[in-house]
Amino acid sequence: MLFRQLEYFVALARERHFARAAAACYVSQPALSEAIRKLEHELGVPLVRRARTFEGLTPEGERLVLWARRILADREALEHEVRALRTGLTGELRIGVIPAASSTLARLTDPFCTDHPLLRVRVRTSLRSKEIVERIRRFELDAGIVYASGVDTAGLTLTPLYRERHVLVAGNALVAGRTAPITWADALEFPMCLLPKGMRGRQLIDDALATIGLTATPQLESDSVTTLLEHARTGRWACIVGQPWVATLGPTAQVRVFDLADPVVTAQIALVTTADEPASVLAGALVETARGLDFGPAPRPVTG
Template identity: 35%
Template sequence: MDIKQLKFLIALDETQHFGQAAARCNITQPTLSMRLRNLEQELELELVKRGQRFEGFTAPGERVLAWARTVLAAYDGLQAEAAACRGHLVGTLRLGVVPLSSFDPLPLLQRMHQLHPNLQFVLSSLSSEQILEQLSSNQIDLGVSYFERLDATRFQALPLNETHMGLLYDQRHFQFGEHPLSWADLMDLPLGLLTGSMHFRQSIDHNFQSRGLQPQPLLQTDAVHQLMQAVQGGLCCAIMPLAGGLEDLGDTLRLHPIEDARTLARLGLIMRNTAPHSPLAQVCFQLMSTGLDLSEK
């Protein structure tokens, strides 16, 4: 067994296609199939369901796949740790961010790229639950999530600024005065909101309900880009992070402040306390601690 075989297995899971997995790994499809069969023979287990095309993994295959991810993450961490001991960083910084946070990852990535040009980056939009799960399983190095119910024995967190809310609208379709809007003002508007399972939506609901208000959103979606398209099309307005920079994505988009509007919990930059520790995450924490403003624009 070698690391490449585990990489082939993971590539097959991510592409769900033998040919695409082979292309990603820069090998031929027959070579990929042969190497995976060698792995199965060594483990004395059938890992892959085969037919005319890829049909998924067997139950033992799913368990081996989970271990493969852990082993590969540990291998990458070992390489990064060795490079850090030599005075420079290599590898991939894997960062997960909750949707609609006021955290802008670009300054962090730009600074890390300046200091360590050989680094690569993977940026994922994940729920707060997914971030903690993937931190625990070493699938990501850092997360930006809410402090709510965070286990301090398992995770280390650096607080970011509070997330305040504003109303995102397209000025071709809506106009507002200079003063901040009240929550009652929003009741007369066609609103587009994220679905109820998302933390940001739960904060919105709390702000309405604590004032005795029950909005009837025109549109609900779990996709931020669809919400943005609906706003730009004039279908609705949307409650968004005030400092998220979303208004910069279109010439006609504007963000109007809402009175006393903030999320229920604060955001934090989070990494795991348990081994294996990520040297990339530790460098990010150090950058943050020494004054790099990553929290809000």
């Protein structure tokens, strides 16, 4: 059995198409197909359901592709470990980040890259916590920043980073003459833009509202927190976002920011990595950096 055969098999499982898998591996389609047939012969089980086109993996293939991914990930970790012993950490670290944490990511990656200048970091944003966890389990990501609750992280390592609090960001025209505090009922009277249902940040808001018998019906929804804030900057919209995003507003005369209480909505943001041993040396170095940081309290609202 060759690593190359496992690489072709994993690529086919990912691409679900022989020609695309071959292109991803920089080989011809016949070469990829023949390598996978040899792998099937060596293992003694069929891995792929074939007709004129790729029809999926066999039950045996669905189980064995997990092992193939693990073997390739362990090989990569071994290579990183050897290079680290020789020259310091090198290679590429792949991180998935939920939208809520994209404004604070640099507080982790900047010192990490400073400490390990030979490393490359590839960041995937706008992923949901569940998708990040699934990709880590499939060895498609090395680490992720997720909501610590509401997702199954069994068998993974969670490193707490900080706790975010949701606040109201409202255009000045909406809150002229208002003073703190603003209640949730008051907030829902404004033209509201929120994250869409299904995203954890929106679920936290909906769950909080449900406890006091209220429901949000935003006129506009977007999976981008930046888009929500830009609408608030027009002066005619309000949004509810995690407090770390307040720092991205900078000096502005278009909006005011208010705490929301009764209930207070908070959520733990955490770094998630695989718990397998031996662990990825790159992910381990990221965890070490995270544990040495003090994210401190989230920035306070600029007004209100």
